Amino acid sequence: MIKVQNLTKTFGDLTVLKSISFELQPSEIVAIIGPSGTGKSTLLRCLNYLETPTSGTIQIGSVAVEAEKATGKEITNLRKQSSFVFQNYSLFANKTALENVTESLITVWKEPKLASIKKADDILAQVGLADKRDQYPSQLSGGQQQRVGIARAMACKGEVILFDEPTSALDPEWVDEVLAVIKQLAEQKQTMIIVTHEMQFAREVADRVIFMEGGNIVEQGPPSQIFENPQNQRTKEFVARSTKGFN
Numbered sequence: 001m002i003k004v005q006n007l008t009k010t011f012g013d014l015t016v017l018k019s020i021s022f023e024l025q026p027s028e029i030v031a032i033i034g035p036s037g038t039g040k041s042t043l044l045r046c047l048n049y050l051e052t053p054t055s056g057t058i059q060i061g062s063v064a065v066e067a068e069k070a071t072g073k074e075i076t077n078l079r080k081q082s083s084f085v086f087q088n089y090s091l092f093a094n095k096t097a098l099e100n101v102t103e104s105l106i107t108v109w110k111e112p113k114l115a116s117i118k119k120a121d122d123i124l125a126q127v128g129l130a131d132k133r134d135q136y137p138s139q140l141s142g143g144q145q146q147r148v149g150i151a152r153a154m155a156c157k158g159e160v161i162l163f164d165e166p167t168s169a170l171d172p173e174w175v176d177e178v179l180a181v182i183k184q185l186a187e188q189k190q191t192m193i194i195v196t197h198e199m200q201f202a203r204e205v206a207d208r209v210i211f212m213e214g215g216n217i218v219e220q221g222p223p224s225q226i227f228e229n230p231q232n233q234r235t236k237e238f239v240a241r242s243t244k245g246f247n
């Protein structure tokens with residue numbers, strides 16, 4: 001359902017993604033871990049064409065795009081196959097929680113306004129924010145804002161939700177409520193790729209963990225392999241450093 005082949009991204013002289021290939025099955029949940037500056041965000045952003053990949057192919061659902069030949073129409077179609085949850089929420093400051101969720105339903109998906117509002121209200125209720133629908137982002141806590149960010153991603157009809165460190169900008173007190181919403185999505189079999197530094201969460205929720213370093217996938221496997229029996233020395237060192245204190 002998702003197939004990435006030989007994905008490369010360069011910024012000037014810097015090669016950030018070095019021919020990355022991986023696949024995802026429907027309903028699969030993949031966590032991507034790795035040191036900072038390793039290309040995790042760039043990889044996720046390329047999947048949604050928030051960054052333009054330099055070469056390689058990306059297929060999500062029925063839409064396949066070859067980076068070097070992609071047309072505007074193919075890119076628009078590919079972008080509709082995924083939705084993005086940002087580290088810093090990236091909500092529209094001048095729109096209410098409800099309007100943040102309906103915005104792309106109306107503008108991108110061309111859904112009628114009333115149907116969009118009904119759908120957005122349902123989703124806001126699912127993430128526990130029914131009573132905050134008319135509040136602006138500045139009136140919400142960080143955890144509430146990120147739950148609006150997730151609700152916005154849930155509203156889109158794409159195949160996969162891409163999360164880029166969804167809790168790393170949050171005060172510790174708000175982390176659990178956001179992770180709980182993502183767990184709820186996991187129970188509903190939502191396909192997800194989650195870049196995270198929350199190792200315990202990755203271990204609990206992911207079907208598969210990808211360890212990235214230096215623009216490469218160094219190792220991937222079930223959480224039991226990556227966290228308890230890593231095959232690669234680099235994985236072993238990273239996991240040991242990142243999980244210190246909670247084993």
Ligand code: ADP
Pocket residue numbers: 011014016034035036037038039040041042043
């Ligand atoms: P991670 O998410 O793993 O921390 P990133 O994907 O954000 O890593 O960054 C990988 C590398 O690419 C870093 O060296 C970063 O400085 C560089 N990089 C990211 N975005 C840009 C950009 N727009 N222009 C130039 N370099 C960038």
Ligand code: MG
Pocket residue numbers: 040041042165
């Ligand atoms: Mg990042």
